[in-house]
Amino acid sequence: MSRSRPAFLFGLLSILWGSAFVAISAGLEHFPPVLFAAFRYDIAGLLMLGYAAYAAENWLPRGRREWYAVAVGAVFLIAGYHAFLFVGQRHTTAAAAAILVSLSPVLTTGFSRVLFPADALSSAGLGGVVLGLLGVAIIAQPDPGDLFATDVVATILVFLAATAFALGSVLVRRIDAPIEIETMEAWSMLGGALVMHGASLAIREPIDPSAWTAPEAIGALAYLACAASAVGFLLYFELLERLGAVEINMVSYVAPIVAAVVGWLYLDEAIEPATAVGFACIATGFLLVKREAIRRAIASVGR
Template sequence: MSFIQKHPKLLLLFAFASIYIIWGSTFLAISYGLKGFPPFLLSGLRFLIAGIILLVWRDLKGERTSSFRDWKKNGITGILILTGGTGLVTWGEQYITSTEAAIAIATGPFWFIAIDRKNWKNYFSNISTIAGLIVGFAGLLLFLNDSIHSAGGAAPKTMRIAAFAVLALSSISWVLGSLYSKHYRATHSTFKNISQQLVVAGVASFIIATFRGEWHAFPAATIPVSAWLGLAFLVFFGSIVAYISYIWLLSVKHPVIVSTHTYINPVVAVLAGWLFLNESISLLQLAGLLVILAGVLLTNAASYKINKRLVVKIRRASRTLFSSPSGDKYLVDF
């Protein structure tokens, strides 16, 4: 604690690095995990192990589980956000690359606006929000058109289409869970709520795996080391370190600033897929990604308020940058 108090900027840097890099790398970790685990078994192990670790930690801290009502609220949130949101992404990555999955998931903010009916009046009265939705939808069409007709991956075209459709459902499930959590929050601490969400999501994922027959197709004796490492990364980094960093950042920084991970995660995923799995991305897919991110930026434009003091600093910095040592201004033509 004393180290944290003495070095708050380092803690902030670590937390932002966690949600930027770790969450962007989870798509790669899922690809490795799928080399040995069926999708919902992989998700179930990820959530349940992480949930038990956090649950034991909170119990050791003296925070006991209170009511069935709180378990129910956290259970619904966990099933929607984790089992439905993240679990369906894991299923989809059987048929498309981690890069494609990350780019498709970048459209999440658009689904949030579409589903959050209570705030439609605010959303659609803002020109930048409407423009962002149109631009983002155009980028998604550009990306999907090239991805579906590309020869990437060994999966047939019909399964690739199904995978993208499931990814859309995963985004919708994530948004529904987020809205439910916002309006029906449990009475525990944030970390206790997260632990219960993870445990219920893990159990729900195992139930789905059972109905899908994944236990029978589970090659427990022949799981490669890379799959175990992928699972370990998802448990300790994706579901614990990054998730806790995200929740802590929301308590000390403006949500709009924290939400910048939306722009960084797909870029990190593209780089990780290229470096470790030799995944390629076409120029049209890259263009689609850039257009989607531009749309996300526009939809949030109204929330980005630049402090006047920051504007002054930017002006001073620009004067210094574009001035010669003798004091003469450089002429810069953009």
């Protein structure tokens, strides 16, 4: 079981995170988007804080640098990413959203090149970034005569979600705080939820009280908070330790396939040819950007 465990956990995480996009679409039928995302991380943050108190040596961040890392995580990795994603996903399919989010590892490399000059991109790596952005354009299919069409704006918002996550990841790396990942995740979730509650109040999002009695709404919220977030991140922590960062990024490219299948079965969402072509461009861009790391990972498995 020891050898098959990472593969099993990888598959389970892909299912949890891929189907999460479908749960978001289902929940958005009942909850306003930013408030829905805030509720998700109210619950997930408390669950993760409980786990941090159990598993981490220091469950409370210590010092200015650790709190600074938490603040960046809260604003970019949780609030920025999920607010843009949930608002954008109101007018796009679960599969398209998952595909656009899979651009994050490519964008992370681009931001890393800007903030860490030592991480210079080769010509092939730069081509991978451009190819990933081309994939976004193919999915959006903007009409020059109507650049602010609802579906185009939705695609841009989900792209901004991926951008926020990528930038936040690089900024956290730049801070390089000696904080345990469980503690970082727990307090970032709670801080991000607080930021999203503030944003929801600022834009005066209404909530229909009937959402709290709708089984689909409660089921979607529970699944996102408990399964996709709390359990999903625990799986992520273990896989990150067992496999490494490059291999775990591959979840981003399995999750859209899960989202497409579950979205078709549960929400009757069809996959347009342009969406599939865009996914191929983004995935190829990732392979170009990470080709050396992937080669090293394959070589280490062979040894």
